[in-house]
Structure formats: C-alpha cells, structure tokens
Amino acid sequence: xxxxxxxxxxxxxxxxxxxxxxxxxxxxxxxxxxxxxxxxxxxxxxxxxxxxxxxxxxxxxxxxxxxxxxxxxxxxxxxxxxxxxxxxxxxxx
Numbered sequence: 001x002x003x004x005x006x007x008x009x010x011x012x013x014x015x016x017x018x019x020x021x022x023x024x025x026x027x028x029x030x031x032x033x034x035x036x037x038x039x040x041x042x043x044x045x046x047x048x049x050x051x052x053x054x055x056x057x058x059x060x061x062x063x064x065x066x067x068x069x070x071x072x073x074x075x076x077x078x079x080x081x082x083x084x085x086x087x088x089x090x091x092x093x
Contacts, residue, residue, distance in 0.1 A: 055085035
C-alpha cells in the first residue's frame, strides 16, 4: 500500500475506480468529490500512474478540509497538487 493510500485511509477518503468519461484529447486521470469524500480514478488510467493520481487528489482533499489554503488560480492549484504528489511519493522511493 502506498503512503498516499495510507493517508487516504487516515483521512477517511474512499478511493475507487470509475468511468470518468471521454474528455477528447485531454485525459481526466482522477477527480476528487468532497461530498463523499472520495477520489475516483479513471478506469483507463495506467496502473503506474495510480499512486500519483491518488496523491494529487489528496492535496485537493486537504484544501477542502482547510489544511491547505486554496489558491485562487486553478492552474496554480493543479501545479501545487502535482508538486505535493511528487514530494509525497518521494517518501516511498
């Protein structure tokens, strides 16, 4: 189990695979739903990308619960989530 998956369990965030639809040329790898809370991974996602996608969406969960300040700019939020995921997964390496 990855460090990201362990953190999801600690936060009470469910992780599951789902059909996230066709996004044309863009690939939707994952999404976070704060209502559940739940991380949904695209059924089409390559298995080696799963830990990064989970860690990325975990950043958004931490935003939703107020642990991390939500940046106003969407692209800045996504870049911050990617950076968080990279740092978190370095722990496993």
